[in-house]
Amino acid sequence: MPSLHNRLPLQAPIVLAPMAGGVGTPALAAAVSNAGGLGSLGAAYLTAGQITAEVAAVRTLTSRPFAVNLFTPQRVLPVSALDVQRALDELAPFHADLGLAPPAVPEQVQQDFHAQFGAVLASRPAVCSFAFGRLDGRDLARLREGGILSVGTATSVPEARMLQADGVDAVVVQGGAAGGHRGGWWQDDLAETVALTRAVSSALSVSVIAAGGLMTADAVQAVLQAGASLAQCGTAFLLADEAGTSVPYREALLADGAHTTVLTSAFSGRPARGLSNAFSRSVRSPLPYPHQNALTRPLRAAGARAGRSDVLSLWAGEGFARARSRPAAAIVGDLTP
Ligand SMILES: Cc1cc2nc3c(=O)[nH]c(=O)nc-3n(C[C@H](O)[C@H](O)[C@H](O)COP(=O)(O)O)c2cc1C
Structure with missing residues (x-):
């Protein structure tokens, strides 16, 4: 099967990590897509109406492919x-x-997942990615019928295998260095990113997207060599001009050795x-x-x-000290081997 990189197709092997809660913005997603990568909208905390509006906002800024990301519904204990x-x-x-x-x-x-999912289906982004669990077979089939590629998130080989068996088009593998929530649901190895990428790539036939601590073109090159078809980067974009990162958050990221x-x-x-x-x-x-x-x-x-x-x-990965205040397109360029 052709890799996700070729199916979309992309010019740069970089996926902007979805960043729900204010850091991710339509402007940031569009800037990464316009730079040849895959922009993502972190929509997990948005209502269905907000998802529709944010997708429309991305479309005013780019005609390139982008992803919308949701959290699978959690059992409320x-x-x-x-x-x-x-x-x-x-x-x-x-x-x-x-x-x-x-x-x-x-x-x-928590948000009404079915309403959110309906808004994603109706707005037809190129990709729907999700974290915290598995989508049921009916929802995956609805994405497929809508021509939307599906991407699940795994933190270990067993989770990645389950997602592949479910029928996703690609799997994000999240190493332990990653910023933000742990995206798996069953077994979290907090693994080193290159080693996890290698292990999952050799176990799976679908595309692998590596994530966690990828702050330089050399780090991206290493995961591509380990079998990933794309690298998903979040922390590298926290200080991007187009990011919604608040002023105190930016200051904390830049504070000298304090954190x-x-x-x-x-x-x-x-x-x-x-x-x-x-x-x-x-x-x-x-x-x-x-x-x-x-x-x-x-x-x-x-x-x-x-x-x-x-x-x-202040979600941030272990590589945060290498984040730079630059336009997102320049960051995509810095990360591209
Ligand atoms: C501020 C922030 C918010 C995040 N929010 C989400 C999210 O909404 N959905 C998701 O799947 N992953 C989310 N993540 C995790 C990323 O998808 C990815 O695994 C991580 O950014 C990769 O590691 P890095 O931060 O070292 O690049 C978030 C990460 C950060 C830094």
Whole structure:
């Protein structure tokens, strides 16, 4: 089967990682697509109406292929009143510091996946990528019928095999260095990216997209040599001119040696890699995803408005010190071997 790179086709072997929650913008996705890579819209936290509007915004800026990314729906585990109180107690000093009332416990903790998926089908991007699990066979068939290529996310060889068996067109393999949420659902090896790429590429016949810590053309070349057909890069674009990265987030990324990255569930209830800050260091009893994500949303929004990086989820991969403030097209050029 021809690789995803040739099926689209692309001029540069670079996929912009979908970055839900504000970093990814239509302008960033379009700029990467216009530079010959595959731009992605991180749509996981958007309503169906917002997805339709953002896809339309991308189309005003590019006629090249791009991807839309969703999180597969998660089983919402019941949480006890005691767990909720414990989580609220941990957040209380941060709310007090920002002058916020304790949040009401949200009733709707995740987006309506079927509405989101319907909006993606109707807007017909070239690619629909997804993380956190598997799509059911009916949804994969609907993508195929709509001429939309499907891309799942794996953090280990067994997950990659399951996605291939489901019938996806390509698999993103996410190494342990990657910024943002861990994208798998069953077994996470936190593996070194080149080794995982090699292992998955030799186990699968569908295209492999390598992700995690790819900050230079040499690193991209190494994953292509290990069998990937494309490299998916997120952290390399955090400081791009077109990114929606807030000012305090940019400042934290650029602060001299002040930060390291950590895997934390403090913000959302699922492990994700970001710069260590006061919030990730102090929250020890988060609710399971997606409850914690919904519970911390008002605090994160207020922190962004107040310029307070100590309460923001500063998602970043281990390579963040090599991120550069440049137009996205120049970053695609820097990453292309
Ligand atoms: C700010 C940020 C947000 C992210 N959001 C998403 C997302 O919405 N969906 C997704 O599949 N992956 C998301 N990721 C993970 C990326 O797809 C990818 O695995 C990661 O960026 C690759 O590692 P790198 O950051 O070292 O380049 C995100 C990563 C970052 C840095």
